[in-house]
Amino acid sequence: MSAAAVAWRQEETLRRLLQVYLIMGSNNCLKEPVAVLEAAIAGGVTMFQYREKGTGALTGDDRLALASQLRGLCRKHGVPFIVNDDVDLALALDADGVHVGQEDEMAAEVRRRIGEDRILGVSAYDLAEAEAAIRSGADYIGVGPLFSTTTKEDAKAASGLAVLEEMREHGLHIPIVGIGGITSDNASGVVREGADGVSVITAITHAADERAAAEALRLAVTQGLVERG
Numbered sequence: 001m002s003a004a005a006v007a008w009r010q011e012e013t014l015r016r017l018l019q020v021y022l023i024m025g026s027n028n029c030l031k032e033p034v035a036v037l038e039a040a041i042a043g044g045v046t047m048f049q050y051r052e053k054g055t056g057a058l059t060g061d062d063r064l065a066l067a068s069q070l071r072g073l074c075r076k077h078g079v080p081f082i083v084n085d086d087v088d089l090a091l092a093l094d095a096d097g098v099h100v101g102q103e104d105e106m107a108a109e110v111r112r113r114i115g116e117d118r119i120l121g122v123s124a125y126d127l128a129e130a131e132a133a134i135r136s137g138a139d140y141i142g143v144g145p146l147f148s149t150t151t152k153e154d155a156k157a158a159s160g161l162a163v164l165e166e167m168r169e170h171g172l173h174i175p176i177v178g179i180g181g182i183t184s185d186n187a188s189g190v191v192r193e194g195a196d197g198v199s200v201i202t203a204i205t206h207a208a209d210e211r212a213a214a215e216a217l218r219l220a221v222t223q224g225l226v227e228r229g
Contacts, residue, residue, distance in 0.1 A: 018197035043214025051084035107136035145180020191224025
């Protein structure tokens with residue numbers, strides 16, 4: 001775990017780090033994954049999650065080797081490195097945190113295993129799941145899918161942006177990152193309705209120019225923050 005990880009858990013710092021959150025595995029990339037991440041970081045990605053799942057995903061030593069390369073790149077550039085779901089892998093890599101969904105290991109147990117210094121993110125579809133995530137020790141929640149997405153094979157139906165407004169109206173102050181079907185065209189609206197940032201996969205990994213795609217998302221998020229005041 002990087003020396004910065006404890007400081008990254010601070011609420012206001014975490015809000016900033018969630019602004020442009022790239023989620024990626026080898027099977028999401030049209031180019032070599034390390035090059036994709038490097039370009040994305042150059043374009044302004046503020047957090048990275050390694051998610052090696054689905055058709056064509058790496059396994060075994062190949063999975064570990066790529067994860068180690070990507071972690072090294074994040075460490076070099078001061079970007080938090082989060083592992084999706086796999087606590088054992090996160091601990092083996094000395095990752096900065098773990099993100100789990102509703103169908104993964106229980107968030108409270110993940111918090112116990114990773115300790116109090118690492119970041120814990122939890123996916124939430126609605127207010128009830130968000131409140132449960134907070135009780136389980138989440139540092140941030142990923143809310144969605146907000147828009148239709150085909151990247152996640154078991155994704156629920158899109159909730160729309162109203163869920164963000166509902167969470168904020170009910171007094172949820174936890175950092176929130178919007179997930180699902182987000183692009184530079186709709187990212188500003190996601191932030192305007194209450195999210196602190198956006199998480200994407202194909203909006204960057206399938207772009208012809210990953211750096212430019214990240215820059216466009218960063219600009220859209222900034223616009224949303226300004227509009228929200």
